Amino acid sequence: MHFLLPIGLAVIIGLVSYLFSVNKTKQALDLKSKPLQSPELENKICALAMALDLTHLNVNVYNIETINGLAAPGGQIYITQGFLSKFNKGEVSATEIVSVIAHELGHVALGHTRRRMIDFSGQNALRTALSITLNRFIPVIGPWLANLAVTIIAARMSRKDEFEADSYATALMLKSGLGIQSQKSLLQKLNKLTGGAESVPAWFMSHPKAGERVKAIELNEKKWTGTVS
């Protein structure tokens, strides 16, 4: 019984720190972002909105240099300034940017952004429980193993989310008439831009490898359209 108290505490600490970080994230995002204003992108974002039966879809630009898209826990969608700059320089196409927006919409629609709250405290509790239990049998190395195991499980869950969001994006891009060529070409470009990630063992990676993602996208494409573009 005595190991239940630290687990309970871990859950509470996990929840409180999550709420703090949600708040901080929201503040940082609000301070450093502005609504996206680009007629060329607007047109294509409109196509996504129509496919979702929405009259309008708000997208914001987060003023950091990293190349990324993100969905805030409240459901707002952001692309980074770094990503937008690539578009302005002609290195990334409008449809490629929109494919990232579709992917982020997937995270929101499939409840990934909200579920992370439960995952976060759950992971902390699991880490503590496993550490305490394993420490009885193998001191020092036990807790280290527990951490490793939880990290691998968390990476696995997060990879699953990525495949699901990709799959949602493929369906949405097809429905919007934008096609999925850009979804695939962007993944291949990002792979080149971020380089080194491929050497990290796959169990630790929170994002699946680009090649695996493209393969999964093509499986859906074949299933839904009968052909691969």
Ligand SMILES: [Zn+2]
């Ligand atoms: Zn994602």
